[in-house]
Amino acid sequence: MTNTTLKKISEILGISVSTVSRALKHHPDISVKTREKVIELARTLDYEPNANAVQLRTKNSKLLGLMVPTISNYFYETFIAAVEEDARKNGYAVMILQSGNDPLIESENLKLFRQNRVSGVFVCLSSNTKDLSSFEKMFDLEIPVVFFDNVPQESGVHKICLADEKSAQLAAELILQHPYQSILAIFGNPALSITKKREAALKNAFQAHPHISLLIEHANSSEEAKLVCHEMLNKHLPDIIFCMSDEVLIGVLKTIQEKGLRYPDNIALLTISNGTIPRLFHPQITYIETSGEKLGKAAFAHMLNCMQTKIEPTELLVDAVLFNGGSL
Amino acid sequence: MTNTTLKKISEILGISVSTVSRALKHHPDISVKTREKVIELARTLDYEPNANAVQLRTKNSKLLGLMVPTISNYFYETFIAAVEEDARKNGYAVMILQSGNDPLIESENLKLFRQNRVSGVFVCLSSNTKDLSSFEKMFDLEIPVVFFDNVPQESGVHKICLADEKSAQLAAELILQHPYQSILAIFGNPALSITKKREAALKNAFQAHPHISLLIEHANSSEEAKLVCHEMLNKHLPDIIFCMSDEVLIGVLKTIQEKGLRYPDNIALLTISNGTIPRLFHPQITYIETSGEKLGKAAFAHMLNCMQTKIEPTELLVDAVLFNGGSL
DNA sequence: AGAATTTCCGCAAAGGTTTGCTGTGGAAAT
DNA sequence: ATTTCCACAGCAAACCTTTGCGGAAATTCT
Incomplete structure (x- = not known):
């Protein structure tokens, strides 16, 4: 089976591609009759927009990058789970990469993020990273970077940490x-x-x-x-x-x-x-x-802010609370 | 700063876009002199291909999907870490989604995978999934699906399990x-x-x-x-x-x-x-x-096979070994 | 020197979507 | 009956890259 595209729908209905595109997003220029015809057919043909084409055209992806030293970690996994969950609810997908605490891989991964045109990235710095040079290009391209957990010392970047x-x-x-x-x-x-x-x-x-x-x-x-x-x-x-x-x-x-x-x-x-x-x-x-979940939720909320309005880089803190076990 | 594209390079060098594209991939049609000029400039301008455009054109992405009930799990996290690592080494990036054991979200996630044109997906079924109907479209589109850990009973699909x-x-x-x-x-x-x-x-x-x-x-x-x-x-x-x-x-x-x-x-x-x-x-x-790491490595290797040559769906097993602690 | 290759490069289309602009027909206003 | 306006839909360009094909210039062969 081949994929259904706007073109295919337009050909079947004998209308133009642009009309189909507009109908699908409820553009007021399109009459109700046409719109319903289009939406109906789109549903039966199970039309799914080609994200690559959309992103290519709009320069605005629904992809977020997330990099940690390793996924396999009691703390990061809860952070990742929280970010992914909130991202999903907001229509974003998450691309996850591991640095293995290697600055070189870290840099490569950033490149991968850029190539895949992510709209923003969450980064827990590798422990061996000495400076932010590999992040320069992200800043240049104005891709929001939210550092979490192990964050750089520099000010002027978005950081979100445990208290x-x-x-x-x-x-x-x-x-x-x-x-x-x-x-x-x-x-x-x-x-x-x-x-x-x-x-x-x-x-x-x-x-x-x-x-x-x-x-x-x-x-x-x-x-x-x-x-x-x-x-x-x-x-x-x-x-x-x-x-x-x-x-x-x-x-x-x-x-x-x-x-x-x-x-x-x-x-x-x-x-x-x-x-x-x-x-x-x-x-x-x-x-x-130190809840990875809380940190993840806060980080995602902050990212959303960053992407919507250019906000001043700040350091946010997620509060710490005591859990009384019986070990002292 | 705006992104460098093939067009920009071609304009600076006064040559055509296609020449730039070919030069960058060492196409024999391009002279050594031109090629080196192009590569040189591409490096200084830090050219990074737009993955969206590439994928749109070639219909062949370097993205893999991975879905688990939840990332935050002792077993899955090691599986994910292993897959991500091997994927990275082979030039693939991994898009990770959680189903939360909800078949509806599972279905939605598959859609997201399709829209992002992944080349293959790893799936650990949600515990509440009754049938494979939401996977039909993946099969239709011939997107390889490798099930792992919690796999469907049906035969005729790729499964990779612990023994x-x-x-x-x-x-x-x-x-x-x-x-x-x-x-x-x-x-x-x-x-x-x-x-x-x-x-x-x-x-x-x-x-x-x-x-x-x-x-x-x-x-x-x-x-x-x-x-x-x-x-x-x-x-x-x-x-x-x-x-x-x-x-x-x-x-x-x-x-x-x-x-x-x-x-x-x-x-x-x-x-x-x-x-x-x-x-x-x-x-x-x-x-x-039951090593998530071994399973992950095996799953990725199998996926690579699936993507390269159409192989028969089979059930692969990752062996189990005993670790003698001191609890019996 | 003229013909036949070879070398090297550009044109243009294609992939799927979005969007500014243009154009048509018909209804309302004059 | 003419003008004005609006509702509706299509054209075409743009996003960036890849690639089949054709063609000019340079090279080699008679």
């Missing part, structure tokens, strides 16, 4: 409500904006409490976190371990389980997470919620 | 190697092809062992699985619980933890999973591996 500072502050407050004296805080890749923000905020919060020992470590993966944690626990058992993310938490949990430690009895746990992992365990692990 | 029967058999064999006498097996949504296959295979394997009690239950979500498990354990403590999937496993684990049971001492556990969840716990949970 990184606040979530670390919340964590600090919660810790201070307990009589913990020694804290082990394990963060992720120090190159990430979220790492920097969370680390700075946590450090800052404890500055006024010099009697509390705050030990900070970094780990780029769950495996590293596990090793680091093992190492640290061998030296000294802290009162509480703070994990910056699910990746870290997973490593820490493995260590704790392997060592036969029990929380909250032997050691307390606190993490920042979207909740999936913390809720798997019993007792559930107390976490500061 | 559902074999994985259940493997599970049965493993169980029979131990002196377990009572088994609680919890399966997922009975409407899914994977549920049916796994359940049938498991039942079948135990037919020859009537002295072993095999109790079968169903649960559509982790929460249901948790409830079902609670209920069952209140009546009777089985020797082992077999979980069909991660969803089920999560519910079961919660129940077990809440009840203060310890595996493998009080009860044994066995599941089918891609490994993410089972490896989070200590001891790790023994599982039959």
